[in-house]
Structures are given as C-alpha cells and as structure tokens.
Amino acid sequence: MIRTLLVDDQHLVRAGLRMLCSAAPDIEVVGEAETGGQAVAVAGRLLPDVVLMDLHMPGVDGITATRRILAARPAVRVLVLTTFDDDEHLFPALEAGACGFLAKDTAPEKLLDGVRAAAGGESPFSPDVLRRVVRQAVTAHAPPRTAADPVPLTGREREVLTLVAAGRSNAEIAEELHIGITTVKTHVTNLMAKTASRNRVHLAVSYGRFGVPPAG
Template sequence: MSTDSPVRIVVVDDHPLMREGLRALVASLPDIEVVGEAGDGEAARREVQLTRPDVVVMDLHMPGTDGVTATRAILQTTPSTRVLVLTMFEDDESVFAAMRAGASGYLVKGAQQDEIIQALRSVAAGHAVFGPSVARRIIDFFTGTAQTLLTADLFPELTPRELEVLDLIAAGKSNAAIARQLVINTKTVSNHISAIFAKLQVADRAEAIVRARQAGLGNST
C-alpha cells in the first residue's frame, strides 16, 4: 500500500446499522475509505476478491459462513489483505480462533471511535492490534502454566474451549458434568466432543481419553 493512498477497507457485519456506522465514521477521513461491504462470510470473500482491500473489518458471528472461516479463506486467496476483527465476543475461544485464522487485530464492539480508526491505520501498516480486554486474555494465556502451553502445542488444532472439554473428558467427566462445570448446555458439549473426535481423528471417547492422558490431561477436578 502506498503511503499516499488511503487505506481501503471492506466492512463485514450482518447488521446494516453497524456497516453504516463504520461508513459514517471514516467518511470524513482523507486516509481511509470504504470500498465494499458484506453481510456474511461468503459475501465477504467475494467482495474481497473484487475490491482487493487493504483491511477487512470482520464480525465473527454471522449467519452462514462465520467470520473465522471467512478470515481463513480470505487470507489464503488474498494474503496481502489484513483482517481486523470487530465483534461483541471476547471469550477465549473466539479470540484464539480468530488469531489462528490469521487476524491481525481484535477489537470488541463498544471500542472508542478513535481506537477503531487507529486500529485500522495500524493493521494496514502491518502491525498487530488488540483491545485492552483482549490483550489481557492473550497475556494470561501465554503466561499460564507450562502444562497449559505444552497442551496447546500438542493439540494446536483444538480451540481453547475444546481443550477444556478434552481435559474434562480425560478426567472421566460425563457430558452433563462437563456442561455444569463450564456453564454450557449438553448439546454444546456434544458438539465440542464431535469436533474433538474429528480433529484428533479418534473413533470414540475411549481413544480420545488415551490421547489426552498421554499428553498429561485429565487432572481437572
């Protein structure tokens, strides 16, 4: 990107008011322009192919193709484009899924306008940008116990939430017990377990427990 050219952005959000708000935010800025918008991840992928923006402002939870999947697809086909996540969600699973997909920045909706503008400029310039609450989560993760880091290295394909579920499976917890401990419903637990089996390429719970315990999991109470 030329230093004399404005930062060209595509806004991806399933709420029209949010897209309009971002357009209005940068309308008076000479160094940032909106060149496209989309309401879901698949439309975002097509829009990026057409416009080749410098930055995509990406929501995560949308109908159809979600923001994490869209981010991964966009960066595979248009690696020069940067992705700045702007979402309501700041849980570990969302943050680390976005980072694994290749996002260069992560802000939570409600961020100050100046913070969003500065993040757009910084991400376009090649920097990584994270809002204060998100940065705290990242610091907490990387300053965690050696076991936590080791486990993340052993199972890089799993999300942080899936690692939690696998740890509890290895500890012998039932789906109902896992749901109570993580304060989620049993259907969500079942979905996480199905994803774990697929990612680890194991046939059943017993095989997953063996893999997990070999990695040192299963000590949760």
C-alpha cells in the same frame, strides 16, 4: 488511501462504521458484506487493504471467512471487531490469521487508529480483548511449555514481554521501563523471533502459553 471492507451481519453496525471511516481523510470504504461468504467474494473482487471483520455471522462465520480471504490474498489485513461475550471465537480467529482485535465499543478515534495500524503492518488490539485471547489460548488451546523446552530470554526481554501481554503499546512500554521506543521495538522484534510469533498478538499469546522463564 486505506481501502477498507466492512463485514457485519447488522446493517446498523455497518452504517455506523461506514460513517466513521468515510469521515477520515485517509480511509476509503470500498465495500460491505453481511455474511462471511459475501466477504470472501467481495474481498476477492475489490482487493481491500483492511477488512473489519465481525466473527459471529450466520452461515460462513468470520473465522472461516478470514481463513479463506487470507488463503487467496495473504497481504490483506483482517482486523476483528468483537463483543464482550465472544471469547470462544477469539483464539480461532487468531489462528485463522487475524492481525488484531478491537472491541466493538472501542472509541471511534481508536478504531480509526486501529485501521491505520493494521494497514501499516502492525497488530492493533484492545487490551481487554488481548487478555481474553491469552486466557483462551491457555485454557482451551495450548498446554504450557515444559521446563525441558525453555525460551531463553534476557531479563529486559522478560519485562517487555510481560508488558506486551498486558496490552501496553511500544510508547507505554518505553515510558514504564525508561528506555527509548527504538529499543522497545528491537526487543519486540527479538521476542517475536525467539517465540516464533507472527505478530504482536501472537507474541502476547506466547506469554500466556509459555510463561516467562527465569533469567539465565
């Protein structure tokens, strides 16, 4: 059972998320919080596996709450729920340790799959949100890597990285490149090591920050 904490300052949003998650046989909603400060306290008391975190809240925001929760409980997985106009918070949330990003208008089943993926150590994200994270990383937070500091990638790794940055899943990458999904996972693991990325979202950001160097 995946123990889940819901964090949003809107009661109606929390109620909808509770109904959705509670209907899943493998997800248990163990608590709710309407502010970041409450989220930190409740997470410390209830020890959830996954926190569904809103970012824009009065007082302690979702970014600060994420950082504080993970400082105390690094094993907790914080999955951000974001709106279309919340770009300014996305990259800071990634830096704070969020494992993934889903749009609030994500289809219900995909949101549940996101919770499961987060609990399983993966980094779920909506492709459009990922593109916004990458764009913000490039324009506001991270200058491009210079030619004097290259990331040596094989031609296939360059292809896989491009597709990761486009929001493709491992299965979609395998189908598009006509290779096995195990091979894709191996490439992704190697890419994370080469780019010093902590998870798949960081890997996608590395594409936007550093670009894909020419094959050598």
